[in-house]
Amino acid sequence: MLEEKDNEMYEYLQDDNVEEFNKKREEGVVVDLSSARFRSFDLRGANLGGLDLSGAYFKNSDMRGIDLSKTKLAGASIFNAKISGVLFPPHFSPEEITMSLVYGTRLRVKSSS
Secondary structure (H helix, E strand, O other), X not given: OOEOOOOHHHHHHHOOOHHHHHHHHHOOOOOOOOOEEXXXXXXXXXXXXXXXXXXXXXXXXXXXXXXXXXXXXXXXXXXXXXXXXXXXXOOOOHHHHHHHHHHOOOOOOOOOO
16 A cells, blocks of 8 residues: 655655755665655655665656666556666566556566576
């Protein structure tokens, strides 16, 4: 279920205070953003690397240039988000990313057979 997280780190992103978010991450503050609602957030420059963003909702968010290569994104949706320059985890195919971007489907991790 999608949530508006009730924590300081989520509020930094909600208030477009990416600088403070990144500073707190560097200080080692624990971040829980799984199943978070990021609708229309400006996330450019946010250090989201390595976080659990599974089930998150990024509709209309600006994610340009973010490195998500080590981020957990299973079940997340990037419908209509700005994703130019985003580095996605290698286990998501271009087709999977496109389906989520265009149709709002949840990103699915391919299981190895």
